[in-house]
Amino acid sequence: MNMSPPQTYDPNRLRSISVDIRKSVISSLAVAGSGHLGGSLGLADIFTTLYFSVLNHDPHNPRWEDRDRLILSIGHVAPVLYATLAHAGYFPVEELNTLRKMGSRLQGHPGRDHGLPGLELSAGSLGQGLSVAVGMALAAKMDHKSHNIYCIHGDGELQEGSIWEAAMSAAHHKLDNLTAIIDRNGLQIDGKTEDVMQLEPLDEKWRSFGWHVISCNGHDFGELMAAFDQSRSVVTKPTVIIASTIMGKGVPSIEGDHRWHGKVPSREQEDLFIKELLNKCE
């Protein structure tokens, strides 16, 4: 799909930030010793775009009442959320090394009770985030607020029926302040999504539930920016952005390998992966 990018963004800046975020994801997971590398890397460009070019937010005032809200429904990619929040200035980048350790504000799946600024929802059980996003969108409409609500999902997560309850209700209540983003990498723990439990035709499913559907390349800043721009102009319907992504994107030796969903690099692999990441960018 040919989507000409809008003017107000700098692709070089976003690319540079996305490299920093990926480096942090790789390192923080290597230090943690457990977690989910594949999806975290795959979403790095989407998170970069959101936090550095799309969301209306203030890292120094995380509870600013007019901020755009971002809900991470797939809690297990917390490392990329944390890395993005840190690089955006919500908390020190050094704190990323405490990921998953006892007493850390960076819980394995986002936990607000540990006090990390920038988290909208404690989450981790798949299929729940979209309902919460619907509730937030309803509240915004009730209060005549003009901020937006974004919710990030995995594609495997769409196998949960509760997602479709939420989808139905978002269209019923005409929540045009709500945008769902699907990390469409075609993979899940047992293998390809289409082998485990067929999702296609995914765009038709969402359309039939009353959503405005945008498909784009989840690693192309121009297409992502155009998608978010378009989502903001849609009225009376919620929008879903089905972003094609590659699990493990940025580290060629693991790209597209579903086994890296729930694996982390060893300290040796950490150096190798970061080298690959930086080589790719030259």
Place this chain on the structure above:
Amino acid sequence: MNPFKNKGNKPTKAGFGEGLLEAGHRFHNVVCIGADITASVGCDFFASACPERFFSMGIAEQNCIGVAAGLALEGKIPVFSTYGVFAALRAADQIRVSICYNNLHIIIGGAHAGVSVGPDGATHQALEDLAMMRVLPNMTVLSPCDATQTKLAILAAIEQCKGPVYIRFGREAMPDFTSEEMGFDIGKSQEFHSGNDITIVATGHMVWEALEAACTLEAKGIAARVINMHTIKPIDNEAIIRAARETGFIVAAEEHQILGGLGSAVAEVVVKKHPVPMAFIGMKDRFGESGAPLELMKKFGMTSSAISNACLQLLKK
């Protein structure tokens, strides 16, 4: 004799509805989520009076709970009611994670509690909801004894609590015997009949049955203490320990499975602090069935005579 007079049978869901309406008028951030059975669970008064704060979500309990979470995160106080079987079980993971783990101020009304639901039968008779809800961290669990108290319960949950609250109420019109002046202190039980020979700790509809049982026992020269345990969690440890110490025997009575509900909660306190013999009146690990409410309560042993017999049995040993 029974110190209370039945003011007239009234369904507890009416108390829930009246309380919700009053809360809606007093607090403008109270909202209500409907899962298609709005009138059946007492939310129709609010829905008619405050339509802009009522959100129809259809037969989708998991979504209802998640939506409630989203509204609560934005400063609303959502009230969501459906039958207890669906409220507590269908959306259990959503309640656990989106609500309890986030510690959000949400009121969940579990309607159609107990076998007194009647002809609808097993699938609609909530007998496991107290067990399911009390085991969740951060959850407050209320089980008011009549319609008047149910109204106070929802008002207290909205005004006093900061986290999630599950309120259980029934379908059938049952004795309404308390007064609003008696108040409702979350976590503090009420002694409805004094006595030092044995204690009956009861909740919900079984409180009236317990009072009738106390009358029967009185005629036999036995002074039974009756405690209305309207808060299952946090339970009133002090009153239970005092009852164990001062009366030496406890019978727990609930319209709920005996595994995991009020009786278990009381036993947990008693065994730790002051072990005494106990008996458990409730559903004995089986499903209910269709029937008239009172005949079902009789069949499954949840009546005043079942309670008084259990007391006599305990005292005999």
